Amino acid sequence: MERPIAAGFVGIETALYAAFLAMDLTGAGPSTVPVKYAGILLCVCVALYAALRGGDRLALPALALTALADWFLLVRNDRYAVGVAVFLCVQTVYYLRLRRLGAGSGWPLRAALALLAGAGLYALNLASPLNLLAGLYFSQLLSNTLLAWSVKGKHLTLFALGLTLFVGCDVCVGLTNSGLLPPEVLRFVSVGMWLFYLPSQVLIALSALPEEVSHENQ
Numbered sequence: 001m002e003r004p005i006a007a008g009f010v011g012i013e014t015a016l017y018a019a020f021l022a023m024d025l026t027g028a029g030p031s032t033v034p035v036k037y038a039g040i041l042l043c044v045c046v047a048l049y050a051a052l053r054g055g056d057r058l059a060l061p062a063l064a065l066t067a068l069a070d071w072f073l074l075v076r077n078d079r080y081a082v083g084v085a086v087f088l089c090v091q092t093v094y095y096l097r098l099r100r101l102g103a104g105s106g107w108p109l110r111a112a113l114a115l116l117a118g119a120g121l122y123a124l125n126l127a128s129p130l131n132l133l134a135g136l137y138f139s140q141l142l143s144n145t146l147l148a149w150s151v152k153g154k155h156l157t158l159f160a161l162g163l164t165l166f167v168g169c170d171v172c173v174g175l176t177n178s179g180l181l182p183p184e185v186l187r188f189v190s191v192g193m194w195l196f197y198l199p200s201q202v203l204i205a206l207s208a209l210p211e212e213v214s215h216e217n218q
Helices: 002-026 033-052 059-076 080-100 107-123 129-150 154-178 183-207 211-216
Strands: none
Touching: 002 033, 002 183, 033 059, 033 183, 059 080, 059 183, 080 129, 107 129, 129 154, 154 183
């Protein structure tokens, strides 16, 4: 039962991904926001299914919070501080998931990256409250990504890959908002955000499925 669900999920997400990338790259068609958000909501549904079938249960609140953050940042496109704060909560849940899966605390790394992010923003004269919050969030995402790769076990590969693509997305977000890129590069990077983002969430959702299902989709 689980294998057809996973295959169907990947198939639908692939179709959504191709649709909004085509529209973003060509600039044709209506807004891609509904298509993108549908992809995120589908990840929440799969995480719920996984939790009910004995898979990882912490992925569900994390992906639900991700959908909430995207409601503010993508759909409403106006409550940026709230959205980033919710994403910070997402990384807290992922940290708890990693700890439960056997990762170390990583506190020296987490603290060091947070301090480096703040210091870097001050050095660049970009230390607004929103940017500092975003820097803290990104430091925790990066910490979780490094921790995920440190935990042994094939069933964690999808999770680690998902977090890595998540980092790629947020690097594109930072570059897009930096104001330092020429228009032709800015267009590519702005498309790159969702080029990385939806696959990252799909991989994270798949990593929540019971272990034997995750293995079949690697």
